[in-house]
Amino acid sequence: FDVLYRNNNEDEEGYIVCIYHWAQCPQRQQQFSAKQQQNYHQSFPSIDTPISLRSTDPVGNRLSKYHSNWTEISINSFVNSTIQHGYHIPFHTPPPVTTTPTPIIPFSDEQSHLIDQAIQDLLQKEAIEKVSPQQSQLVPGFYSSMFVIPKKNGGVRPVFNLKKLNQYLDAPHFKMETIREVSLMVNPNDYLVSIDLSDAFLHVGLHPDSRRFLRLKWKNQVYQYCTTAFGLSSSPFVFTKVCRPILEHFRSQGYKISAYLDDWILAASSKELAMQQVQQVVDLLQHLGWIVNGKKSVLNPTQQLEHLGYILNTQTMTASLPLKKLRDIRRSIKQVLDKPHRQSPRVIHSLTMRIQAATFAIFPARLYTRHLLYYKNQMVKNDRDWDLPRPLDKASLDELNWWYLNLQKWNGRSLLPTTPTQTIFVDASNTGWGCSWKTYRAHGYWTTQEAAQSINWRELKAAHLALTTFQVPQNSTILIRTDNTTSLSYINKQGGTRSLPLMELATEVWNWCLANNIHIQAQHIRGIHNNIADMESRRTFFKNQWQLKPKAFQTINHLWGPHSIDLFADRTTKLLPKYVSWMPDPGAIHTDAFTIPWNIWTRPFANPPYLTNNNSCTPLAQCNLVSLTSTPSVMFSPIIDSPGNPDDFSENSSSLTTSELDTLRMEIIRAKLVNANLNEQANQDILDHKFAPTITNKMYRKNQLRFIDWAYKNQVSFTDFSGADMVNFLASMRQEHTLQVSTLKTLRAAATHLHTDSSSISTNDLVNNYLDSIIKQAPPVSIHREPVDMTPSLAYARTILSCSTTSLKPLQQKLAFLLSMAAFLRPSDLARIPFSSCNIRPEGSLTFQVVAPKETRKKRRIIKSFTVHPHNTDIELCPVRCFKALRDHSSLASRSDDSHLFVKSHIPSQPLSSTLSTWLHREFISLSTSESRVTMRSLASSRALDKGVSIDNIVSLGNWASSSTFQDHYRRNQMATVDFTSTVLSGSFEDKFFDASDTLD
Secondary structure (H helix, E strand, O other), rough: OOOOOOOEEEOEEEEOOOOOOOOOHHHHHOOOOHHHHHHHHOOOOOOOOOOOOOOOOOOOOHHHHHHHHHHHHHHOOHHHHHHOOOOOOEHHHHHHEEOOOOOOOOHHHHHHHHHHHHHHHHHHHHOOEEEEEHHHOOOOOOOOEEEEEOOOOOOOOEEEEEEHOOOOOOOOOOOOOOOOHHHHHHHOOOOOEEEEEOOHHHHOOOHHHHHHEEEEEEOEEEEEOOOOOOOOOHHHHHHHHHHHHHHHHHHHOEEEEEEEEEEEEEEEEHHHHHHHHHHHHHHHHHHHOEEOOOOOOEEEEEEEEOOEEEEOOOOEEEOOOOHHHHHHHHHHHHHHHOOOEEHHHHHHHHHHOOOOOOOOHHHHOOOOHHHHHHHHHHHHHHOOOOOOOEEHHHHHHHHHHHHHHHHHHEOOOOOOOOOOOOOEEEEEOOOEEEEEEOOOEEEEEEHHHHHOOHHHHHEEEEEEHHHHHOOOOOEEEEEEEEEOHHHHHHHHHOOOOOOOOHHHHHHHHHHHHHHHOOOOEEEEHHHHHHHHHHHHHHOOOOOOOOOOHHHHHHHHHHHHOOOOOOOOOOOOOOOOOEEOOOOOOOOOOEOOOHHOOOOOOOEEOOOOEEEEOOOOHHHHHHOOOOOOOOOOEEOOOOOOOOOOOOOOOOOOOOOHHHHHHHHHHHHHHHHHHHHHHOOOHHHHHHHHHHHHOOHHHHHHHHHHHHHHHHHHHHHOOOOOOOOOHHHHHHHHHHHHOOHHHHHHHHHHHEEEOOOOOOOOOOOOOHHHHHHHHHHHHHOOOOOOOOOOOOOHHHHHHHHHOOOOOOOOEEEEEHHHHHHHHHHHHOOEEEOEEHHHHEEEOOOOEEEEEEEEEEEOOOOOEEEEEEEOOOOOOOOHHHHHHHHHHHHHHHHOOOOOOOOOOOOOOOOOOHHHHHHHHHHHHHHHHHHHHHOOOOHHHHHHHHHHOOOOHHHHHHHHHHHHOHHHHHHHHHHOOOOOOOOHHHHHHHHOOOOOOOHHHHHHH
């Protein structure tokens, strides 16, 4: 979107806008009569005129005066605290403050006069306040500059430059309701209204402790903001967060309402309902302290409304760009085309961003700007100068010419969602591609040039080949299911700029689709579920995959040609432009030459496969063709496609790549199930389990690949190896990698799963005797482990304050440490805590659940519930207090209901996993012990035992199978603490004979 800054006048204050308002679009107004225009802009009679900003009730921090009204609709602690006390800026690093700021130096006398006016306006609105000289010296602050710039439509706008201050705070990631969300709530023939809030950010106050960081000095006077300011990177988040309870209130009553900062839109099924609902919305907004801008609001329901820069039409259910915007874009394109040899990267970037911002209304906006963006990126990368003029390349000029000629033609896009009518599954491997559609399948090899491309390119090419192979109907929407996220992105985003080959291929795909009026969408499918396409892509023995040497064909064509068609070929082996393939092929004009008459072509070329299968005759005899060989065992016959044996290999085979090993492994597992005569559903259920991304499966995969690689090199059967083969494999692995016996047992278990008779290996005496001998050779291990003093770790945890202003990462680290100590949790347990399961009970304890931990019950996954009590004597070691701080952290305000408790600091939508273990060892355990393999679970449980907690309670909380498991594997100090020396050896004693029979008397 274009970013505009409204000027400061009687009822406006600079803030981000993503719309062109009605008053700024005279072309659209000409479509209505003067009376209609008047009705379009006017408010309802029942709605009061907005309070003047020059009245005794200014806009600055206005919501705080209505904080008691907010408690009627909001229970959110952040919202209510911000409304009442102001927004407290959560700096990750304290900004440097000073008492001697550099004064603002205007560029001219006119600039000085304009800044004077801007500051007076902000003072009248109580958005800023004066700071006395004594206070500015007593309380140092962070100072920023202010200047004014001209507006496109005349006038000037003030800019408060907070760029440097923003470096000291993390702007939270959150989702704003864009035009896409609006399109989902609008139904055909709905009536629309829009509401504009005056001086949006100035309504929300700034906490007194944070005001000193938003200071400026002008003409020897220091000022500081009392409200959130445009330019502060977290202001949009705060504003959106504050408005959310209002939206939720109306949505709970069935209102279709959306808000993008200060621009609100409401849709209703009838004009009367729209009028009734907008009245209720405006009333509540004013009840909460907001000032509604009646001049810029469209409160008269209409079926065509401009919102966020688009014209929404509910009668045609389309979104389009205003005519003024179209003319501005075409004018800018024309200016570049007039001087194609002197254009800077900055100009090209600005133009392409304006075009791409119109994607919602112009379908191919992204597709035909990729070369421009790629060329711009290359210029900046090579020259490191955004303003150095350079000539544009041909591809970029072609895109600009396309836009200049087609912009008006493509303006307008349907708001109705497209539902796929066809689904194609695609996959690619190192050797070929495969796909399936309905009951049809197709596959093929890569050419030498294609095989040299990246796997991402091949995955996208597989989608391209699938589309052109199957006769999918035109005017349809096709869903492409792929397990490659990069090709998925290049399809859904109409290309990209990271890779030129991928960009060009994506353009080719989309051009074909547009030419055939086909819309495509891509959706991810896990590899284990993409069975058919995966199997087709990995076929390594195509009986029809051959080609006469091109030089030999040229001789034949010269003697008996010219030939018009190659009857037995595919896209990689064709010797003529026209060809017939055996299987569905993207370039073939027919499929299966044996099913069509050959005499319809002039001099067809036939070079069918020579197979040693003489079970049936072929149609070749009907064409008076005879075999070129006199050997009766070799003749033309129908091609019978059968899968190769995965256990076959060459005697002089070299090492396989990891991808090839993995392919072989999956084929072995699938073949084993096929031989078991299971039905399709049973096969799928077992495959889903075996290929699921669990820790056990990942470990088995790694070790199975080791075995397959060893067996391949040593010519050992993958599925019918002997006990001696297993011993040789284990001995080889032990020698190469110096593996411990526990790892050798894991290797045996993994390889055994590939065997056709797994029990014959798991119970094999030779294998078991070999492992026993290794165990007996191992050096003895100490059963005693010294106790660990956790004081350094606990002291460090206290230094991380349990408050919402602490940075997200250390706060999560502290909570992970406290929960693992208080509940004996593994790092994997911490990663499995859903945020929705965490609750604070009335007495102050924290309850949560661990979903699918390591433990199982009768081989079924379980859910473990935990209760952690508060630490009343040491609040900085209280896990409940730390949880509350994390729960209320501003960086996690947009957390979804299905998120995990611990998430990535820079991407809160993604959960943490192995990082938790690294945190605990690096930040806490390493402070107390140098042991590398010690766990928090062992340290915490042993510390509890030392503090007098019974073993029964420890075993119950830790969910150990028995107390002996805890004693053998987790308890730190297992040495006896009783002084047996003094007890047994103390005092004098006599060696008396004791006869047990004496007790019978």
